[in-house]
Amino acid sequence: MFEVFPDIISSLIEPINILLLCVGVLAGIIVGALPGLTATMALALLLPFTFAMEADSSLITMGGLYIGGIYGGCISAILINTPGTPSAIATTFDGYPLAKKGKASHALITASISSGIGGVIGGLTLLFLTPVLAGWALNFGPPEYFWVALLGLAMIATLSAGSMLKGLIGGCIGLLLGTIGISPVGGESRFTFGFPELQSGLELIGILIAFFCIPEVISMIGNKAKSQKSLNKEKGIVKNLFFYIIKKPIFIIRSSFIGIITGIIPGAGGNVAALLSYDAAVRFSKDKKSFGKGKIEGVMAAETSNNAEVGGSLVPLLSLGIPGAPPAAIILGALMMQGITPGPNLMAEQPSLVYTFLVSFVIANVVMMIFGLMGSRYIGKVLSLPVYYLAPSIMFLTIIGAYAIRNNLLDVAMLIGFGLLAYVLKNAGFDPAPIVLGLILGPIAERGLAQSILMGEASGGIFTLFFTRPISVVLIILCFLSILLPLLGTIFKSKDKTEKEEDKIEMEA
């Protein structure tokens, strides 16, 4: 990192980058605060705007937006008991009761400080863990890439929202969509149905916007605005709460650790991180009963963890080239738009770009904390922005964004078609995340499989190549565990439920 230090500094002190970082964080907070508009959606909407930017500026803006978006979700969680983003679900447990007690300012300030601290810890982990993992991943050959892609997909399919079967089916749909176009190794055209535009495959950015934005915009028109809790201005609470929080280092480290690990695991997401951290906070507390009734520690646990998760979720993308979460998939799209392929070689080929992004990521967390402390009460006002302005304006942005990528109206038609399909599938219980990540991971898995087969045929042992290399064996075991463990969990849960129901019937009899 130290060799490229002058490049990092010169990039970070450029006025345009400072401005974009601040605008990204602020826009993220505003979008994240609006219920129905997730951080993923904000990133997907911003994507077309970044293609005119330099690579470093684009990544700095995207990083700021991602961080701001995840934090912004807590504002509506606290003020109207509706998480602005899924990551803020656990913030409602104690945040809203605090607001009902007239302590909305306490909850918002705690959320800002905890998010900032959690985010900085997550950012530092990203900064120091990425080069280590990328160095390790340089030993990967085609079979390992095949198994890593399958592991990512298995985890995303089993951990994402909804049933596991639907997650796996969604993953298959994504993998099949990823095979449209020229075969990566064989060079033959597949599933193009006579459209020459499909030879290069589906336009990834358009699909990202279609799957992550359109279902949400259509869904939001059915949402009703909730009444907002008022904010009382109090003096000196920032200082008091800051010292109250930093006097609990074990609590902060535990919540951050849960967030980072959850982030690194593909598919788990900020909502899982926040719920696990909240659960741990309750378990380790001496005063368990006060949770859920407006306890500061409840907000701290959720917010520290979900912002630490942001850093963790980018580790697999920057070190292996495998996006572990939907926002990471969009950052991958931004990199690809700049002609950069993420993966272990990125660290060696473009160290100044990667380190600039990582350092700016840590700084963005501090900026987010400052904006949160200064402006969350004002940002809360956007919650009253009517859906009748938002929905058509966002739809307009998705259309202009999809068109601008290749100046092709077919991309707009694909956006609308896939967007409507994604909406129907979402209502039928198929989460968009496994589909989109299947689309991204499919070509990685296929290239790994095809190259391994060719290597195996040349050396005379396909089985040995796939199943006996040490890293492959570990990845295969993890693949099986990622599918079997949730399956066993579901079986035991349903068995336990049946036994309880039987006991209840016996008691009633």
Next chain:
Amino acid sequence: MQKVNYDIVTSIIFIIISIITILETRGLSKISYIFPRTIGVIFLLLSFMYLILSIIKRDNKKLFGNIDKQKVLIMSIGMIGYFISISLFGFLIASILYIGLITWYLQKDQKEKSHKSKILRAVLCSIIVSVSFFILFQYVFLVPLPTGLLG
């Protein structure tokens, strides 16, 4: 008459798609068909499993149960209409029409507002949003936005 469960319909559609996928891989070389055909077979097996589970565990949940179907339908048709009008009238006019009409329509529940004020809001919103982003993309990002067949 018993209603058909949407899970059953979805699983049958998936089975058909997976069979088409497997059939479409005929004629390709081994290195080109191995991956899509394998995924097609897995997709087929999972879809069968989905069909069997849907038949065993029938629930009466509706596909668009708690949703304002009329709004969703208008929004969806609006998107298709927007695409057609971009091809005909060009991006700027189509956007002004789309944003204006949808903003006006979505205000239908706002009983306290007069009809005049709803139209005024829709017109202002559509012109401000469309024109500002049109200028940004056309003249700052230098993206040649479509002018349409009639433009």
